Amino acid sequence: MLRRREAVPFAFVAESDRFRSNVTPPPRERLTVPQLVGRGLIGLTVVAGIVGSMVFGMPALDAGNSGGRQHQSEASDGR
Numbered sequence: 001m002l003r004r005r006e007a008v009p010f011a012f013v014a015e016s017d018r019f020r021s022n023v024t025p026p027p028r029e030r031l032t033v034p035q036l037v038g039r040g041l042i043g044l045t046v047v048a049g050i051v052g053s054m055v056f057g058m059p060a061l062d063a064g065n066s067g068g069r070q071h072q073s074e075a076s077d078g079r
Helices: 011-015 033-061
Strands: none
16 A cells, blocks of 8 residues: 655644635525515425324324224133
8 A cells, every 4th residue: 555755734724713705605695585475385285294194193103992882702601
């Protein structure tokens, strides 16, 4: 394997902490009213989907009685 013979200058790494650019980024664009309404509707749709899946999924996760019916076998009937 080849080794590098010249030393790697790490001074630029130490100087990068103090470096400040004189170029300012462009200002952020303000959202328009239709964009705000659209984002709100998307958020509302996501929340409604999560709530709906919980409402419809909770009965399936219920470990108690299955379907509201009580099932007894004939052997435990006592006849």
